Amino acid sequence: MNELKGKKILITGGTGSLGQALTKRLLGEKVNEIRIFSRNENKQVMMQSELNEDRLRFLIGDIRDLSRIQRAVEDVDIVFHAAALKHVPVIELNPFEGINTNVVGSRNVIESCIHEDVEVVVGIGTDKAVSPLNTYGATKLLMEKLFVTASNYVNKERHRTKFISLRYGNVLGSSGSVIPKFISQIKAKQKITITDPTMTRFSITMDEALNFILESAMTGKGSEVFVPKLRAFTIETVKEALQELLENTGEIRVPVRQGEKYHETLINLDEMRTTIETDSKYVILQKVPTDDEIKTYSAGRKTSLTKSYSSDSVKMITKDELKKLIVQSKLV
Template sequence: MLTNKSLLITGGTGSLGKALTRHILKNYPEVKRLVIFSRDEQKQFQMAQEFPPEQYPQIRFFIGDVRDRERLIRAFKGVDFVIHAAAMKHVHLAEYNPDECIKTNVGGAQNVVHACLETGVERVVALSTDKACAPINLYGATKLTSDKLFIAANNIKGWNPIRFSVVRYGNVMGSNGSVIPFFMKKKEEGILPITDPGMTRFNISLQGGVDMVMHALENAWGGEIFVPKIPSYKITDVAEAIGPECEKPVVGIRPGEKIHEEMITSSDSYYTYDLGKYYTILPATHKWKLEDFIEKFNAKKVKEGFQYNSGENDEWETVEDLRNLIKEHIDSNFEA
């Protein structure tokens, strides 16, 4: 798929960007060019130590901000595929810096869409979040808007054969700012603060996120929102897995947090299909035949009223599961 192709990752120095880079360089050595686009020069410098250009001649580092459309247009020239991972993602920071969140998550999405349309990009996969589903905070609202912009881009492309799609998933295990690294650090103090004893979250590994992006890049017809079938965990089980001997005071939820996260609402069920490993929410309008899509992917329509949230999931991580996953994906020396 990537043989002699050029691919660019916005926000490429983030957790998922680096995981994608490792995956692509390992599995697609024939990739022509892999461009890491981000605005943090220090992270680019550090990433270049891990992926030195003399060892990986395909890799390029490009300083830029998705808020700057002209910079994006220059970066996208000669690029075949774009993975849009750049975002402001911390819920509480977005609540206190709303303008900045909107400029990056909404304005940045608009800029990426238009820069792709003006260059020669063939396919675009934008990263979403469970918080974009029935959002109650600004971050989720901006990511829902971003999703809609990328889906609607398929309607304004005209003759251009480009395809835009979205992947939506839950908490990425071990990613920057997520709960497991936070708890592992707080364990040293002997206190793990619990926001709400009933809180649940979806859980996906970095590799699971990478696999999903690559699936969308290869298989999207344009306009889909891909949703993975993944397990949930209880926040109390995460705390027990990491620090069974720690105090666990209940401190209350932060501004904009939900008790349970959603990825598909009952309103989405009218457009949602089961693809086996993934669900996909199809656009209300599309330029391809639904019958052909169903036949190609053996897609099965979900029941009307179907919804997918972390509190009513069929699959759960146990305390022991979580310990094993932490050891496998985050810290091989971890001991509870």
């Protein structure tokens, strides 16, 4: 696949933070149709009235329901699979629900896409899936595994479907993440709740995430996990940046949440053997690539990583840089 022009696209979780931003970006391309698939009708009605676009179709449905998602992908060329339950503490308390949506739902998306001969299917994954500590991460690891092994179910003579999966870290300002949480605490004149100021998280802006998602969809050959090269911030930096941009309402220490890591990992040591890199990203393959296979990725080379790619091992975003990103992303 090398262009979006004329394509019919389905976004599962199209009303979420990523889904809405992706929809707006795709509307700027000459796509034929974008189907938004999610459960909550109110979110869809609000999105419909905000965007008011003929190329949008709003479909109520649950990815747990195979027949519904199968109908939704009829005639579709590209699927971005973003629907998920993603709040770590919620899934710790409701693990069966996490499994039903993130694992069984993803399986339904995959089966439907093979059946309907969709061209490319992109699974939106997370760093929390790497050596997972919490149930959310474990469910997203399974989602990723289902995506990179889905080609085993594709009869190449009858179907063309390519599946790729992506992994990245915190999308700056996305729903439920640390920045909107601190902003709402400050605006309510409350103290910011800090677990450990030295905790680190990989960071990506929504625009960077969209570029990465679209580029991966265009260039993926199938069965890869794509990982962008990212920087990280400490929680202390987030706190200081927001206190300077808004107000210092103080802070209180709270215990580290169940299932929360101090540092996140995007690629673990064992995955290095099958990982190659380009200037902007890493590509995790399903087996050790030959030199010829490496060359098929533009500017591809063996990775120079020698230890796990974790958020305490990269260059930290400074307070001033973060302030700039927060303002540019219109979060305050």
